[in-house]
């Protein structure tokens with residue numbers, strides 16, 4: 001598996017990361033998933049304090065016993081900033097919360113569940129409308145000072161929201177995790193349809209993709225397999241766009257003698273932003289299938305054909 005630098009940091013991560021949101025709560029199954037990823041050369045694991053209410057971080061930690069000495073060979077990322085329903089009291093609804101107390105408490109919980117003394121990367125999960133950049137900076141300073149977090153980043157943030165944080169946060173923000181796939185290419189499409197009234201669309205991503213490229217912030221693509229809708233998952237009401245896109249994915253996979261998953265991931269790897277796909281499959285065969293992308297080269301033309309199929313029409 002090829003490796004890449006995360007942002008401008010010295011962290012060397014596998015080109016493809018494993019997302020742990022859907023890990024089984026059955027420990028042996030979760031360990032099989034993680035083992036399959038390690039066997040493919042994946043060294044980067046994405047968590048969040050809220051996945052499974054904390055249970056995903058907990059089941060993951062069984063891997064330390066399975067592979068002694070592994071902690072120093074992998075990178076652990078977790079996220080904070082979503083306060084779950086029932087916290088702090090039984091009637092509290094889910095809220096975004098970037099307060100100092102919540103950030104620090106969340107990291108302490110993740111470290112306990114993951115059975116480790118530090119996170120390699122901490123992301124702010126979803127923008128908090130009431131964000132106080134000074135408070136985020138205070139939490140990051142403290143977590144960094146005591147060695148609990150090495151590097152920081154964000155998720156689902158626009159360029160303006162990142163710049164607002166950077167008015168106070170002193171550490172570099174090395175990653176922005178965003179939904180991106182052949183089936184969900186809004187981030188890229190916005191740059192293509194900008195200023196085109198006739199298309200009836202408004203750009204909503206504020207040049208976030210270009211901003212991250214300029215600032216050397218790694219874009220991590222979540223949902224990169226589009227939950228299987230373009231690679232064989234049974235869809236109850238498939239629309240014509242998805243059917244055509246799935247057919248093209250299947251055709252390219254057959255032409256190149258690789259899996260359909262590999263074509264979907266190779267589409268992300270082909271983009272010059274050096275995107276890191278975070279695959280969420282828990283199935284060992286599908287993990288191996290997706291990792292074939294590491295040796296697939298899509299041409300400029302193949303990339304555009306997939307882009308047009310996924311967006312449901314020719315570029316203007």
Ligand SMILES: NC(=O)c1ccc[n+]([C@@H]2O[C@H](COP(=O)([O-])OP(=O)(O)OC[C@H]3O[C@@H](n4cnc5c(N)ncnc54)[C@H](OP(=O)(O)O)[C@@H]3O)[C@@H](O)[C@H]2O)c1
Pocket residue numbers: 018019020021022046047125155156177178221222223224225226227228229231232233234278279280281282283286
């Ligand atoms: N930052 C955020 O806001 C955010 C949001 C969502 C997710 N994430 C992160 O990103 C990671 C990936 O997200 P994701 O899980 O949505 O991505 P994904 O890789 O696009 O989807 C994985 C899901 O699709 C299913 N799937 C894939 N191919 C299939 C096929 N051919 N047939 C049937 N099912 C298929 C998988 O089932 P199997 O397990 O059976 O293969 C799994 O349930 C997560 O684990 C998490 O770490 C972040």
